[in-house]
Amino acid sequence: MPAAKKEAPKATTKQEGILYDFYGTECVHCKEMDPLVERLEKEEKVKLTRLEVWHNAQNQKLLQQLDGGKCGGVPFFYNTATKKWICGSTDYETFKKWALGK
16 A cells, blocks of 8 residues: 655645745745744734755755746745745735735
């Protein structure tokens, strides 16, 4: 019997999409976004699926599929409900609008 395939935990927005946060462990800009991710999750009651890509080939592959040449790096945020993304660091209001699908 084959082992069950483990999938990344799915975080949902109020629109039932997945909010992906692709990051690199040593990425300075990714670390700059951490407080905004925490604030967003606390204030808006949403959860981001955080995937490290510099040391995980499977996560890197998913990043490349969703990125499709839009950014080419991290941090990269992708909302599956709206198909909208954010490349790099941003301010909290822009981040919140992206997460809430506005």
